[in-house]
Amino acid sequence: MQETYRKLFDQVHASQRLQKEVAQMREQRNDAPRRRIAPGALLAAILVVLVLAGTTLAAAGGSLGDWFTQKWGEETGGSMTQQQAQVIDSLTQKVGESRTSGDVTVTVDSLTVGGDALWALLDVEGLRFDRSKKYSFDRIGVEILPDPSEGAVGGAGCSLGSIGVTESGAVRMLLEFTGVFSTGNQINSGGYALELRLHDLVRCRQGGEDEVIAQGEWSFSIPLTVDSLSPVISIESALVKGEMLQEGADGALEKVTQEVELRDITFTATGVSFYTEESSELLDVAAIFADGTEVASNGGGGSRMEDGSWYGSCQWPVPIDVETVTALRIGETEIPIP
Amino acid sequence: MTDQEFAACAGQYLDMVYRIALNYFGPRRQDAEDAAQNAMLRLCRTDAPFEGEEHLRRWLVRVTLNECRRLGASPWRRRTVPLESCPEPVFPDPGQQSLFREVMALPGKYRVPLYLYYYEGYSVEEVGRLMDLKPSTVQTRLARGRERLKKILTEEE
Structure with a gap:
């Protein structure tokens, strides 16, 4: 058994990309500080990722606004205010573009676009869909063009899954995209486009391989319009306390509370970003509203810069009205919003 | 560590580091x-002085x-999934490909001790020290992992 096991792992090697990254580490360390392309710098990459969206749209045929209203309730336990709904409306653009391949037509109904996050509502028609099943695509390609990370440190993540079947029998799907752009570029500032490529419609099977129910390719190129109603709040710097993982003398990892300085904090309707000298991967971020409601960030990403510092960004699960937020809590520290 | 020393270390240990992470x-x-x-x-x-290999x-x-x-602990990783596909190692023998998938499908708590023990040749006590686990815990995980591995290998044959 040991021999078989050893032979198996004898054939497992670091990828060429990883080897190249490691080979370049030394010269980058010796160079003047510059931004390094991290392993997760992916904006130009085609993804092969499938994650089902958690929130199912209760009202069949509902809009992106309806989905966000439900999501808001799940996240906060309360109802969304009208002002909050207006902010989401202001970030949402109607698209209505369709592509057909074989019997299946895919329509991008609408998009909600923030600085580093994007949600798209898709309708898939042409087959008889089972309401008790989940659907998605076998391969999904997402690109924002031109590349907001400009070839520098960056990263992105994406999920796509069905959230319900409409009364007319179309499957509604939600695409969620988030990016880490250490350049500070905002994809809702105008001039960017979403390139979306979907390959082979699948019926999802839990614990097994998804079943391809329609082969084909559906491609879209959709300009992202300028968001005019989402202010950006900038905070020069803040000292925050948070739990970090540190190696003790014996090499064991332990959680310690540590103070970290964050610089150039940018707070928008869709997320928070900052630069820091220390790794701050354990920092949780939440927006606190005047009525006490809190919305916690929905994960995010961080990139180590060439000079050893970090860029971090995290996104809200729903776009929020930054003007009604009274404080941000980062780690254990509350930062009042002026 | 000089550039040459680092390059030599990377050449020698990068695969090990990747396999452990995998x-x-x-x-x-x-x-x-x-x-x-x-x-x-x-x-x-690092500026750590190493006393030997x-x-x-x-x-x-x-x-x-x-x-x-x-x-694994970072909340930043909770939801986002990298866009970039990272291919599975390719084996010339299809049987090994499927064996690799089965091994990767073992619970994570068994995979690392099995690797350190069977491949890297560390003792139970050493695996315990490296993973901050009691030797008895390592022993249990190894026994259970071995049991599952044996079943997989028998089925593969």
């Missing part, structure tokens, strides 16, 4: 690559496991 993260190969890269970056930047190897195992834990 066993830690299983199907999350992109996370394994990130953790492996972070561990090598730590080596690149074994000291360096042990240090790297430890640092790799710590980087895996850091990545």
Whole structure:
């Protein structure tokens, strides 16, 4: 058994990309500080990722606004205010573009676009869909063009899954995209486009391989319009306390509370970003509203810069009205919003 | 560490670092690559004096496991999934390909001790020290992992 096991792992090697990254580490360390392309710098990459969206749209045929209203309730336990709904409306653009391949037509109904996050509502028609099943695509390609990370440190993540079947029998799907752009570029500032490529419609099977129910390719190129109603709040710097993982003398990892300085904090309707000298991967971020409601960030990403510092960004699960937020809590520290 | 020394270390240990991270993260190969890269970056930047080859190897195992834990614990990783596909290792023998998938499908808590014990040749006590586990816990995980592995190998035959 040991021999078989050893032979198996004898054939497992670091990828060429990883080897190249490691080979370049030394010269980058010796160079003047510059931004390094991290392993997760992916904006130009085609993804092969499938994650089902958690929130199912209760009202069949509902809009992106309806989905966000439900999501808001799940996240906060309360109802969304009208002002909050207006902010989401202001970030949402109607698209209505369709592509057909074989019997299946895919329509991008609408998009909600923030600085580093994007949600798209898709309708898939042409087959008889089972309401008790989940659907998605076998391969999904997402690109924002031109590349907001400009070839520098960056990263992105994406999920796509069905959230319900409409009364007319179309499957509604939600695409969620988030990016880490250490350049500070905002994809809702105008001039960017979403390139979306979907390959082979699948019926999802839990614990097994998804079943391809329609082969084909559906491609879209959709300009992202300028968001005019989402202010950006900038905070020069803040000292925050948070739990970090540190190696003790014996090499064991332990959680310690540590103070970290964050610089150039940018707070928008869709997320928070900052630069820091220390790794701050354990920092949780939440927006606190005047009525006490809190919305916690929905994960995010961080990139180590060439000079050893970090860029971090995290996104809200729903776009929020930054003007009604009274404080941000980062780690254990509350930062009042002026 | 000089550039030459680092290049030699990378040549010798990068595969080990990657395999440990791969066993830690299983199907999350992109996370394994990130953790492996972070561990090598730590080596690149360390001023730690190594007393010999074994000291360096042990240090790297430890640092790799710590980087895996850091990545695994990060709330930033909770939802986002990297866009970049990270291919599965390719084996010339289809039987080995399917065996690799079965091994990667073992619970994570069994994969790392099995790797350190069977491949890297560490003793139960050493695996315990490297993973901050009691030897009895390592023993149990190894026994259960071995049992499952045996079943997989029997089925493969």
